[in-house]
Amino acid sequence: MDLKKENLKEFILKLNQKDINELMANSEKEEDIIFYNKLFNLILETKQDELIKKGVF
Numbered sequence: 926m927d928l929k930k931e932n933l934k935e936f937i938l939k940l941n942q943k944d945i946n947e948l949m950a951n952s953e954k955e956e957d958i959i960f961y962n963k964l965f966n967l968i969l970e971t972k973q974d975e976l977i978k979k980g981v982f
Contacts, residue, residue, distance in 0.1 A: 938968060 945965040949958045
């Protein structure tokens with residue numbers, strides 16, 4: 926994926942649980958694992974907010 930052609934938000938929102946799990950598995954520091962966990966929670970919250978705005982929920 927070419928980050929230059931996409932904005933950062935779209936790039937991050939394309940990450941899925943498998944991607945995050947892989948990043949966490951390859952992390953050596955606990956603080957990195959915590960960061961990826963928080964990032965995934967932010968991704969989920971953002972996607973939920975978008976669905977709520979669309980009237981799905």
